[in-house]
Amino acid sequence: MRDLALAPTGAPPLTGGLADSIFELADRNPTVPMIARRREAASAEWEHITAVELRDEVVDLAKGLIACGISPGSRVAIMARTRYEWTALSYALWTVGAEVVPIHPTSSREQVEWILRDARCRAVVVEDDKGVMTIGTVCAGLPLLRHVWQLDDGALAHLVERGGLIPLTTVESLRRIVMPDSTAAVTYTSGTGGRAMGCALSHRSLASPCDVLLAGWGHTAALPGEQPSILACLPFSHVYGLMIQGLCIRGGLLMAHEPDMSEAALSAALRSFRPTHLYGVPSLFEKIYKNFLRTAQQSGRGALFEKAAETARDFAVASERQRLGRGSGPGFDLRLQHAVFERTVYRRLRSAIGGRVLRATSGGSSLNRELSLFYEGIGIYVHDGYGLTETSGGVTMQPLGREKSGTVGRPLPGTEIRVAEDGEILVRGPSVFQGYINDEAASRAALRGGWLATGDLGRLDTEGYLTITGRKKDVIITSGGTSVSPATLEQRLRMHPLIHQAVVVGDDRPCVGALITLDPEFLAHWRAALALQGDAPNRDTREENALREEINRAVAAANSVVSRTESIRVYRVLPQPFDQASGLLTPSMKLRRDAIARHYADEIEAMYQARGRTAGRVPQDPAEWSGWDESDNVFR
Incomplete structure (x- = not known):
């Protein structure tokens, strides 16, 4: 390790x-x-x-x-x-x-x-x-x-x-x-699978990440003297x-x-x-981006926004290479183009969230690299951090002047991180919890010789940056034996403005599938912008076909970042989003995968049946599914 x-x-x-x-x-x-x-x-x-x-x-x-x-x-x-x-x-x-x-x-x-x-x-x-x-x-x-x-x-x-x-x-x-080691809070886990457990957090463990972040990064939260x-x-x-x-x-x-x-x-x-630093979760930063895009399209400036967004990402990539010692930074043409968009676009985007935000922090789950690059390019670097209830919050942060988008940074000073042979992330440090109340067996299983077994999967690169690849219990194994971590696919799907949520499924199935919900506000805007002519029946059919093509493009974009055997071959668009009221989301907006799989069991079965019939049966041999090149177009 x-x-x-x-x-x-x-x-x-x-x-x-x-x-x-x-x-x-x-x-x-x-x-x-x-x-x-x-x-x-x-x-x-x-x-x-x-x-x-x-x-x-x-x-x-x-x-x-x-x-x-x-x-x-x-x-x-x-x-x-x-x-x-x-x-x-x-x-x-x-x-x-x-x-x-x-x-x-x-x-x-x-x-x-x-x-x-x-x-x-x-x-x-x-x-x-x-x-x-x-x-x-x-x-x-x-x-x-x-x-x-x-x-x-x-x-x-x-x-x-x-x-x-x-x-x-x-x-x-x-x-x-x-005393510092007195218990300050009993904070219950999100309960994404099974009953929530109470994590005993001491005054020391809650204070530790705060004090380290303030000591090393506090000065970046506002302009000098503010x-x-x-x-x-x-x-x-x-x-x-x-x-x-x-x-x-x-x-x-x-x-x-x-x-x-x-x-x-x-x-x-x-x-x-008008905050100077913004804390949020990935869904918040995704929503802000989609609102930027929707507002631009409604004002007839959609093409301008997309060009400005592309320039922002290119500028951020070049800047990242420079600070990591891998390039000379943005060239003259890119700097000139970026300066034009700073005056015409980026300043207005920052103004929409108060106008004073210098940096931001995203937590709860991994932030998409392209989204991180977009925000950096418009002048707001978003730190993607990592932590969990059992660590009293964050245990990693991006080193100042050496930030690397797509990772969650490096361990906070005083905190140690290991990646075990099976890819599980282990953490040791002052912020680690005291144990689960009323459950000594679970505490012993989580705390192994002072190291917390997080249940998260990740990898450390040669420079010590940590990348989160998923949760151990979320890994999907298809009937053909392919192991798939759903996080990458789901993250990529949500980047499409029409897609609100996505859950990848496929355990013991011949291929990977997905349940998708649509963003109602962007969907309404998309329909208005489509402005199809003709009689109602034909118009509805053409609209559904156009929507199907958009979702197919989103699925294809997601599939482009994984191997063929890991790619989504079937999907179903659901009529309602996953929410807390239905028990399908945790209070921290994480997916309750087991609950979703149970709730939509019939839809999942129908999704595979619809594409898998060969002479009236579902193929049992995964080889029979290997010819699938299109995603299932099932809308309900």
Whole structure:
């Protein structure tokens, strides 16, 4: 196996708990803005909460928690969207030594009941009446649950009132006994396969990646002399969101919360708050790109945008070669063309997301290299990082001045990464979790001699850059024995503007297939732009044929990056996207492959039957399928 680590940096060692950073910053720089809040729900006006104001509210909430019997080691669940109260409550809980148990607000009744019971929660914070009703249906089976606090019903004010008689010295005494290795959060895995498990994350493990990133990369989050500003829109119920919150609080970055992930709400927040660094998942960056393209086409500038995008990618490739010592950089003609598009296109694209974003970070899954190159070419380098719940967030980052798109960078200083003989990524370092609560066997299986077996597959190149190739449990093995990692194909399919989601299937099947969902907004735009003439029946048929040709082109483009035996030979376009409500997506927007395969079992079977019939039967010999050159055109 290959092994790689970078030398540790001078990030100061943690001596207490996560809450200490709020108190230290309030003492050091009390008036620095820490939180931006809207004056009203739909307002574009943001008001600032200073470090000392945030500390004082955290102290008042901590007093209320103590008065309600919350003590060191107590577990309190927070089931709410990303909002200011999440931050204030979590740091109040850490101040008294309690443990935070994040629950995504869209979790099912069964998921909520399982987490509250498994974590033995003493209290739960919900957002609204719907959350109260969900808890009400499960609380009879939760004898340890003592409190249900509702944010929209004045929960914070209630806690502050309850704690009025608790002295400050009590809060300080509890805060000072919190040690770095005390458990700070029990964060549940996404549960893409099987029941979610609670990962015990210490104060040290949550602080470690934040401190290393701030020490090595913090200065790149804004222009010199400017306070970095971050729009927190990802769920704090996921470890990526918790890491973003930690970065802001520990680094003194201005943080705004956006609980609504809809396109309209997020776009408005980006334009009004104007962050300097953008954190997202690949689907967010894909959506922004498709919106750029759709807007350009609607204004009659589609060809101009596509030429500008091609130039941006070419410029980024040439720049990458130069910084890696493999070329001389963009030539004169390319630099001239890029400069023209900077004035006419790229500046406007950056303005659409606030106009101040210098860099961005993508996490949760791998970002397509072409998409990364596009953003770099328009002036926003997107770092594609890697991490998981069990590592408290990120464990890799792109070295400054040596960024390599298509990879997730190199291990963070102080973190070691190995790739085992079977391709599995192993991680060791201060951010690795303490283990799964109530499951020693699973903890022993994951932690092998101090190394975390991630379950992810990857490879390290000669310069130590890590590329993620998929998940071990996601690898598809066809009936002919071909092993296929679906991530590359799915990523490539989603690059087509019409395709919203894609799931590659094919276990024990003669060939690889795909389930595809379409982007409803781009589909509506595409239909309007098609503008077919003639009577309705013929027009509908021609439209379906045109759509089939577009999807065939997308499939062909995906197949071009894999071998023939790994290529998609059949597909089916589904009428509805995969979503959390149907249990087909995790809260972190990952595909629940097993659930999708079960839900669409009939469609998958019909897909293979439709193309595989030979004299009324499905071929049993894979050789009979070798002549397939076209993808199945099945639309439902």
